[in-house]
Amino acid sequence: DIQMTQSPSTLSASVGDRVTITCRASQSISSWLAWYQQTGGKAPKLLIYKASSLQSGVPSRFSGSGSGTEFILTISSLQPVDFATYYCQQYISYPWTFGQGTKVEIK
Amino acid sequence: EVQLLESGGGLVQPGGSLRLSCAAAGFTFRSYAMTWVRQAPGKGLEWVSAISSGGTTYYADSVKGRFTISRDNSKNTLHLQMNSLRAEDTAVYFCAKEGGMHGDFPSDYWGQGTLVTVSS
Numbered sequence: 001d002i003q004m005t006q007s008p009s010t011l012s013a014s015v016g017d018r019v020t021i022t023c024r025a026s027q028s029i030s031s032w033l034a035w036y037q038q039t040g041g042k043a044p045k046l047l048i049y050k051a052s053s054l055q056s057g058v059p060s061r062f063s064g065s066g067s068g069t070e071f072i073l074t075i076s077s078l079q080p081v082d083f084a085t086y087y088c089q090q091y092i093s094y095p096w097t098f099g100q101g102t103k104v105e106i107k
Numbered sequence: 108e109v110q111l112l113e114s115g116g117g118l119v120q121p122g123g124s125l126r127l128s129c130a131a132a133g134f135t136f137r138s139y140a141m142t143w144v145r146q147a148p149g150k151g152l153e154w155v156s157a158i159s160s161g162g163t164t165y166y167a168d169s170v171k172g173r174f175t176i177s178r179d180n181s182k183n184t185l186h187l188q189m190n191s192l193r194a195e196d197t198a199v200y201f202c203a204k205e206g207g208m209h210g211d212f213p214s215d216y217w218g219q220g221t222l223v224t225v226s227s
Contacts, residue, residue: 001168036152038152043201043219043220044152049206091211098151098152098153098154101151101152
């Protein structure tokens, strides 16, 4: 199975900060990577697919980059509603696998 | 509007069985792959199982041989039959719609989840 590793596990930031989260795959997954946001144990929300494509309705302050084994989620200017946990997921092949999550906290 | 509503969760003893259901509405159910994802208390997301629009099934190693995913396209319903349940299966189980027919697009809509607790 493909292992996904996110860093950091926790990130403390202030409103307006630029935030980056890294996700690494144990083998190449081309661009078959998604990013999700989860708040308070609610259903995850799809933010980014195909590594860099913004899902419909997601604010443009979110962006994704990378290919192969290294990927980055960037929030250009952190807003109060963005304090949440973020997960990457590979979907190049089943079983799909998630990173362990990155919690973005208020500094 | 896409809607996914899980049901069937509850308290079950170790070794017991439970059947989860997910009622889908607002999209052409038969045209999309569907997925189950779970989240243990205080933990991250874990992909559990998927079924393509054509009925091909996939499982995580942790549930293979114990869980069975199925779909009833006539009733727009997804199921997860869970047998030989263990304490480590305790989690909120989310039903999710994939964006494609067969694993080519991630889960774009999710239900609110149903809690499964395995305990004596």
